[in-house]
Amino acid sequence: xxxxxxxALHPVEMKAALKLKFCRTPLFSIYDQSTSPxxxxxxxxxNLTSRSFAAVIRELHxxxxxxxxxxxxxxxxxxxxxDDMSIEHDLKIDLLRHFHEKLLLTKxxxxxxxxxxxxxxxxxxxxxxxxxxHKLKPExxxxxxxxxxxxxxxxxxxxxxxxxxxxxxxTVHDYDVYCHYVAGLVGDGLTRxxxxxKFANESLYSNEQLYESMGLFLQKTNIIRDYNEDLVxxxxxxxxxIWSQYAPQLKDFMKPENEQLGLDCINxxxxxxxxxxxxVLTYLAGIHEQSTFQFCxxxxxxxxxxxxxxxxxxxxxxxxxxxxxxTTCYLILKSRTLRGCVxxxxxxxxxxxxxxxxxxxxxxxxxxxxxxxxxFMEEMYQDKLPPNVKPNETPIFxxxxxxxxxxxxxxxxxxxxxxxxxxxxxxxxxxxxGFYYIYTLHRA
Amino acid sequence: MSKxxxxxxxxxxxxxxxxxxxxxxxxxxxxxxxIFDVRDLPEKLSKQFTFNVDDIKFHxxxxxxxxxxxxxxxxxKANVVVHCASPMHGQNPxxxxxxxxKGTRNVIDMCKKCGVNILVYTxxxxxxxxxxxxxNADETWPIPEVPMDAYNETxxxxxxxxxxxxxxxxxxxxxxxxxxxxxxxxxxQLVPGLRQVAKLGQSKFQIGDNNNLxxxxxxxxxxxxxxLAAQKLLDxxxxxAVSGETFFITNDTPTYFWALARTVWKADGHIDKHVIxxxxxxxxxAGYLSEWVSKMLGKEPGLTPFRVKIVCAYxxxxxxxxxxxxxYTPRVGIEEGINKTLAWMDEGL
Numbered sequence: 033x034x035x036x037x038x039x040a041l042h043p044v045e046m047k048a049a050l051k052l053k054f055c056r057t058p059l060f061s062i063y064d065q066s067t068s069p070x071x072x073x074x075x076x077x078x079n080l081t082s083r084s085f086a087a088v089i090r091e092l093h094x095x096x097x098x099x100x101x102x103x104x105x106x107x108x109x110x111x112x113x114x115d116d117m118s119i120e121h122d123l124k125i126d127l128l129r130h131f132h133e134k135l136l137l138t139k140x141x142x143x144x145x146x147x148x149x150x151x152x153x154x155x156x157x158x159x160x161x162x163x164x165x166h167k168l169k170p171e172x173x174x175x176x177x178x179x180x181x182x183x184x185x186x187x188x189x190x191x192x193x194x195x196x197x198x199x200x201x202x203t204v205h206d207y208d209v210y211c212h213y214v215a216g217l218v219g220d221g222l223t224r225x226x227x228x229x230k231f232a233n234e235s236l237y238s239n240e241q242l243y244e245s246m247g248l249f250l251q252k253t254n255i256i257r258d259y260n261e262d263l264v265x266x267x268x269x270x271x272x273x274i275w276s277q278y279a280p281q282l283k284d285f286m287k288p289e290n291e292q293l294g295l296d297c298i299n300x301x302x303x304x305x306x307x308x309x310x311x312v313l314t315y316l317a318g319i320h321e322q323s324t325f326q327f328c329x330x331x332x333x334x335x336x337x338x339x340x341x342x343x344x345x346x347x348x349x350x351x352x353x354x355x356x357x358x359t360t361c362y363l364i365l366k367s368r369t370l371r372g373c374v375x376x377x378x379x380x381x382x383x384x385x386x387x388x389x390x391x392x393x394x395x396x397x398x399x400x401x402x403x404x405x406x407x408f409m410e411e412m413y414q415d416k417l418p419p420n421v422k423p424n425e426t427p428i429f430x431x432x433x434x435x436x437x438x439x440x441x442x443x444x445x446x447x448x449x450x451x452x453x454x455x456x457x458x459x460x461x462x463x464x465x466g467f468y469y470i471y472t473l474h475r476a
Numbered sequence: 477m478s479k480x481x482x483x484x485x486x487x488x489x490x491x492x493x494x495x496x497x498x499x500x501x502x503x504x505x506x507x508x509x510x511i512f513d514v515r516d517l518p519e520k521l522s523k524q525f526t527f528n529v530d531d532i533k534f535h536x537x538x539x540x541x542x543x544x545x546x547x548x549x550x551x552x553k554a555n556v557v558v559h560c561a562s563p564m565h566g567q568n569p570x571x572x573x574x575x576x577x578k579g580t581r582n583v584i585d586m587c588k589k590c591g592v593n594i595l596v597y598t599x600x601x602x603x604x605x606x607x608x609x610x611x612n613a614d615e616t617w618p619i620p621e622v623p624m625d626a627y628n629e630t631x632x633x634x635x636x637x638x639x640x641x642x643x644x645x646x647x648x649x650x651x652x653x654x655x656x657x658x659x660x661x662x663x664x665q666l667v668p669g670l671r672q673v674a675k676l677g678q679s680k681f682q683i684g685d686n687n688n689l690x691x692x693x694x695x696x697x698x699x700x701x702x703x704l705a706a707q708k709l710l711d712x713x714x715x716x717a718v719s720g721e722t723f724f725i726t727n728d729t730p731t732y733f734w735a736l737a738r739t740v741w742k743a744d745g746h747i748d749k750h751v752i753x754x755x756x757x758x759x760x761x762a763g764y765l766s767e768w769v770s771k772m773l774g775k776e777p778g779l780t781p782f783r784v785k786i787v788c789a790y791x792x793x794x795x796x797x798x799x800x801x802x803x804y805t806p807r808v809g810i811e812e813g814i815n816k817t818l819a820w821m822d823e824g825l
Contacts, residue, residue, distance in 0.1 A: 400731045421616055
């Protein structure tokens with residue numbers, strides 16, 4: 033009942049949830065072509081490891097769906113090895129460093145995870161993944177193998193890094209490097225897959241900062257949000273260069289007397305994360321296949337919503353914070369166009385600004401960073417020019433102009449959904465009115 | 477020639493003029509620096525100015541007098557003239573016409589007569605503003621047909637005169653710089669005005685929804701842009717692209733109007749617990765009422781519809797052209813600039 037009540041209190045989100053569930057037609061489906069039992073099993077594994085992410089991947093264009101599914105599962109397998117504390121140290125290092133070589137095999141699996149490890153099935157059933165991996169186009173296989181190698185080595189390096197294990201991340205640069213290995217590389221790999229599929233211009237891959245920012249923005253958002261959870265698990269990912277400005281020890285923020293300092297630190301980390309937004313918007317403007325656009329856009333709009341949620345939020349220091357399910361539905365529907373994404377970012381940036389206190393040590397810096405993003409959004413569309421002034425045909429303006437053609441193609445779909453929703457709503461209301469009418473007649 | 481031998485700064489005793497002296501003084505090799513103004517350099521200068529006063533030659537005169545101007549130019553042997561003389565906002569319209577239009581016409585005529593090569597004119601970002609929102613404007617935005625006020629109108633006329641005077645065939649090159657929201661040591665309007673607002677307890681009011689972006693520019697950066705412009709005009713490789721052009725000059729960090737105001741108040745140790753928000757239409761009505769009551773009482777109104785429009789309007793700019801063609805970057809950030817300004821105010825000069 034909690035969820036229904038939450039939805040009822042937010043009618044716009046309620047409408048979005050209903051539309052998403054009943055009115056929307058998926059772009060693609062996993063059943064639209066002959067699907068082998070091994071591939072079906074891979075989809076099951078995907079659903080098992082990340083239900084929400086699985087829903088997005090399943091709707092990808094057939095050209096990319098299978099290889100992104102496998103890419104995800106392979107990296108999840110790597111993660112499962114890295115996270116498992118029960119695996120003997122040397123074996124773990126060896127597995128991580130040579131995991132990419134397993135992809136060359138036709139038969140391999142790993143049964144060494146502890147029984148309680150959540151995603152161990154990905155490794156015990158790795159054979160299904162291998163079978164399907166070898167069916168991919170060679171160029172897709174090459175990308176996945178290369179990223180797996182880099183990520184595996186990165187993970188191994190962190191495990192062996194005594195300074196990191198003892199003291200955590202020191203500088204903002206360390207923080208960026210860590211996020212690069214955990215998430216930036218994923219952005220790298222996905223971008224190459226998208227470009228190979230010709231769903232985006234090649235220039236998307238020539239600017240490393242763009243796809244790097246796609247990964248870092250998501251990862252930093254999660255790191256900020258998961259402060260309490262990570263600390264309880266004995267881990268920490270906030271960079272000392274930032275948190276040491278506010279407290280001698282990271283765990284000090286849990287104390288009530290240090291709450292304001294903790295909030296200032298959260299806000300400082302949000303400021304750092306916001307430096308990626310312009311790159312994110314630039315990246316999204318460069319994608320022209322619709323299912324791929326949605327696949328990339330959904331996590332990013334979730335991230336900005338989460339940043340707005342954690343900003344100046346004391347709950348972060350004491351537990352879990354999450355955006356409402358209804359908000360998620362609303363964001364998924366609205367983020368299908370670039371214009372929709374920009375409006376979402378704009379909305380949440382203003383939300384952050386409205387929560388920004390003058391006392392905040394980064395008050396002006398945050399205002400300037402938000403303003404800079406707003407100025408960039410203006411440059412993207414340039415729709416507030418006086419008469420007779422032509423837009424500046426900057427690279428981003430031209431990209432957005434091209435992307436707008438695809439946005440326009442989506443309008444009929446959105447209108448149809450709105451029509452369906454209104455039609456059903458009308459019918460329901462008519463039936464209710466009918467019953468009410470009969471009831472009043474009966475009473476009279 | 478490729479260096480500034482001698483520069484004549486018209487209006488050099490004023491707020492921006494002092495920063496111009498400093499920036500030209502810091503050039504290597506240092507040019508001769510001459511000042512033309514109606515009043516002497518201030519007797520006491522802020523510690524933040526490090527130029528040697530004894531090295532600065534002063535010429536007293538009337539901007540509109542051909543003889544005064546000609547004498548100053550000839551004595552200075554200036555190959556570069558910077559014209560930044562301008563009355564402050566809020567004065568009698570006649571003074572704007574005399575200084576901004578007649579004065580500038582005189583400057584142009586005398587520069588040509590005396591063989592000056594370079595004229596850098598300090599225009600204003602306000603020339604394109606008439607109360608409508610300005611969203612990320614660049615130099616292609618037109619001058620409005622109906623000006624907002626006499627100040628902006630006369631600045632636009634003067635700018636046009638300067639640009640039309642650009643004449644490569646007679647070795648005379650001109651440029652107009654359009655700074656936005658200049659502040660810094662010597663500023664008697666922007667930061668001191670905000671400080672006064674806080675003292676009067678008015679900082680708890682917010683006019684508008686604080687979503688409008690505003691550009692401020694630190695005076696030292698504006699002066700730096702003038703030096704860059706002069707150098708580009710002297711260089712045969714770059715003068716063609718730069719001469720006869722206008723350039724917006726800002727700190728390249730627009731932000732929300734009240735964020736800027738609150739940063740000043742905060743640096744002054746003043747933070748309001750609660751802020752009362754007046755929406756734009758309400759504030760405009762209050763402005764008319766305030767104006768009417770003040771007129772009855774024979775006092776100067778604090779709140780006017782004009783000021784409400786100024787405070788609520790988007791006014792931010794795209795300075796890509798200045799960055800590309802002048803090589804301009806703002807060296808002093810907003811926060812640092814505010815702190816420098818407050819430090820100057822505390823010197824009590």
